[in-house]
Structures are given as C-alpha cells and as structure tokens.
Amino acid sequence: MQGMSERQYASHVGLSRGAIQKAKTAERLVLHEDGSIDAEASDARRAAMTDPSKTRKPPAPKLKPVPDAAVSAVGDTLREQGLAAPPVGSGTTFLQAKTANEVLKAQERRIRLQKLKGELVDRARAVAVVFRLAREERDAWVNWPARAAALMAAELGVEAAAMQKALEKHVRAHLDELAEVRPEFR
Template sequence: MSERQYAAHVGLSRGAIQKAKTAGRLVLHEDGSIDAAASDKRRLETTDPSKTRKAPAPKLKPVPEAAVAAVGDTLREQGLSAPAVGGGTTFLQAKTANEVLKAQERRIRLQKLKGELVDRARAETLMFWLARDERDAWVTWPARVAALMAAELGTETAAMQKVLEAHVRAHLEELAQPRIAL
C-alpha cells in the first residue's frame, strides 16, 4: 500500500503515517510500499495508547420517560405511529411530535386572538356566579308567589309558602347532584 492508501486504511493523516514510517513502526516491502497487516500489528505493539486519539464519545443526555411518553401521546393524538412503551423514540418521531405541538400551540394562540377561547378560571368564576344567582332566584320565589297562589286556591298563605319552600329546596338539592368537572 502507498502512504495515502494506508492512511485511509487506518484512519490517520498521511503526515502521521510518515512519522510512523520514520520512527520504524511500519513494516515496508522492498519497493518501499507498506505491508498493511504487519504494520497494523507492529503499530499496535509499539504505539503508546495514551498518545492515540480516540473519537470522542457522543455526550447524550438521558431523556426522561415522561418526555418520551409525551412524544408518544402527541403522535397518537394525531393518528401517527408512536413507539411502544420502552421501545425508544427516534429523532424523527420526536421532531414530528415537536412540530405537532408547535402547530397546536399556534392554533390555540390564534383562537385566543380571535376570541374563540376564554380563560378557564374566568369561565369557572362566571359559571359559579351564574349558578348562585339562579339558586338565589329559586330560593326567594316561594315568598314572592305564595300569597298569590294561596289567594287563587283559597288556602292559608303561610302554609302555602312553607310547602312551596320545601318543594323548591328539594328540587334544588336534586339539581345540585351532578357535578360539572372541567
């Protein structure tokens, strides 16, 4: 092999091969070409391991399982194939999930700007006050109509109001049973 061919063979520069040749760490044929097999063996025996360059190991940070699970969830929500649990996520899948999340975030931001979305805390507060006003209206209704109903039926006003209040409170208790969970 020539110096260039041997340099490509071992992954070193031509200058490094020339230094090794000068230092006698290579086995040469009579015509000056390099005996690759014998030179590999001699270089291995004579080269100081502390002076060799090793390819740096890639420094990969571990990815939390929650992040990997979130990638899978996002992909599944969009109808795309997601890795099996513990199966590992490819870079392409993670990048696709990231792009999907960015698109969803932009869509939500646009809906907020258009006024199509409202703040959840504000909506819950408004619903609370609306429900309270409705309940208060029903609680005060028997006192307002008891006298009119008693006059139409020819009964005592206090008894009519007492019966109406009991039935309205029972009805409000029934209405309070289903809980809305947002």
C-alpha cells in the first residue's frame, strides 16, 4: 500500500470514515494507483475545495465563571496545609482545586471521626455550660458576704453590718472586673 487507508486518513484529519468515503466519492481526495489515499495531496485538494463557511467548528466550551471567593478559599485551604497556592488573581489550576477538595474531604472525615469518638464538643452546648458555671460562681460570690460577714466580724471584734457592707462592696468590684473577661471559642 503506497498511501493511507480510509481509516488511517480519517484519523489523520480528524473526521469520520463515512466523511472520508463521501470525499472520495466526490473526488476531493487524491488516490494512488492501488486505491490508497495520498495524504499530502488530499489535504491540499480538500483545503482548496472546501468552503470554510460550511465547515463545522467545534463549539467553544461553556465554562461558568468561578467566583473569587471560591478561588481564594482554594488558596486558603492549600496554604493551611503547607501546599503551594496560586498568587491572587493568577487563577487556580484544576490540579490545585482538586487537591484542595481532597484536603477538605480529609479534614471533614477527620472531624466526623472525632465527633463519633466523642473527642469533639458541640459549640453551643459548651457555651451554655460555661455560661451556667459562670452564673453559679457569680451567685455563690454574691451570697458569700452575707454568710461570712458575721463570722469574720466576731473574729475581728467589729460590727457585723459594717463588715458585710465592706465585703459586699469589694466582692462586687471584683465580680465587675471578672465580667470583662470574655471566653473565646475558636
């Protein structure tokens, strides 16, 4: 065989075998004496005989724009894991996005496992428990001067009402200082 078969030429030009057979019938291909296709001569003849306006162009892929927040989230995830992240505005490659997705899935599975093992605590529940304990502690301190003032006054030989008033003043000042402390749950 001197040239290409129909299948080989179809693969060479990116067309179907049926399209090559039609071109052969319409004499848009150059054939060798043995019936095989002369690729170079056929390419030139097809280019000369084909109307460019009637050729199908592959449609441009319709890609949705990716929000900047998503791109920056990918970069943040990669940086958190010590991996290379794209500079802002340069775009993210598919591989980087896929890596970030795998990292997030692994983190999610780790958190789910910790929750199943009882190693993680529900944030709302923890805040409620801390608030309840702080309230109980505060109430205990507010009631303490009334209980301890008489005993302390007897030991020191001072009037119980004056001792209670002084203790309440200092305890309330101390509780006001403690009220400024805000727990942070991260």
